[in-house]
Amino acid sequence: MAQFDTVILNGTIVDGTRTPRFQGSLGIKDGVIAAVSRNELPTSDTDRVVDAKGLIVAPGFIDLHTHYDAQIQWDPYATLSGWHGVTSLVVGNCGFGFAPVRPEERDRAMLSMSRVEAIPFESMKEGMLWDWITFPEWLSTLERIPKGVNVLSYVPIGPLMIWVMGLEAAKSRRPNKSEIEEMCRLLNDALDAGGCGWSTQRLGDGFTSVQRDYDGTPMVTDMMGDEECLAFAEVLRKRGSTGHIQITQSKGDIY
Structure with missing residues (x-):
């Protein structure tokens, strides 16, 4: 049996541990790095040798911070990131995204993404599958589609607020106690399904709110309180503090 399936020779190895770079070789077996050496590894019975x-x-x-939520559905390598060595990425940042989103709110969600991230609306209309409604269903779609990169997703709080409160209420007031409790319940379900944490944006209603909704108004999370x-x-x-929080915030702390 071959010691390695693939051997990479003569490369400058930067291993990510702050060890100074060095010239060496790397052996791969069954899809796993099996050896890293400053010397030349044996290649006599290796299936593939890369110089x-x-x-x-x-x-x-x-x-950790991307908005490939739409693009990953038609671009499995997340171009240009994949071309530059990115092999894992996180979507659902800044509190906006595409789940949970009811069918009648899909265009609004795409328009928001188009304004903030300059992704053409028509590209999203043509390329997005929209075979999900809830966040767990969204993760099932991410799992199923072909991908050349690994993808994790935050639970974006904006869609969660609209889902629970309705768009008009979410735009005009803060959630009440029962609405917060329902959002927490849905967040917990989303994390159970595989969400890696939650994200939000709090940029207020002043000039600092550079990431506005498609109609020029603040995002629903912009006036979100510390509570x-x-x-x-x-x-x-x-x-157990498993999961991450990503907050886009212009100033101040959370108390």
Whole structure:
């Protein structure tokens, strides 16, 4: 049996541990890195040998802040990120995204993404599958579609607020106690399904709100108070603090 399926020779290895780069070789067996050496690994019975002279050999980069929520559905390598060494990424940042979204709210969600991230609305209309409504269903779609990168998704709070409160209410007032409790319940369900945490944007209603909704008004999360943030953080705490929080905020702290 071959010691390695693939051997990469003569590359400059940057291993991600802050070890100084060095020239060496790397052996892969059954899809797993089996050896890293400063010397030349044996290749006599290896299926594939790659000469990486003049190239960097490094772990894939992880992009924690992306908005590939739509694009990943028609671009499995998340171009251009995939071309530049990104192998894992996170979608659902800044509190906006596409789940949970009722069918009648899909155009509005795409228009919001188009204004903030300059993704053409017509591209999303043509390329998005929209075979989900809830967040767990969205994760099932992400799992099923072909991908050349690994994808995690935050639970974006904006769609959650609209789902529970309705768009008009979410735009005009803060949630009441029962609405916060329902959002926390749905957040917990979304995390059970595989969400990696939750995200939001709090940029207020002033000039600092550069990421506005498609109609020029603030995003529904822009006036979100500390009470809601702490309630959502408590969901993570009760789960053993497993998960992450991403907040786009112009100033101040959360107390």
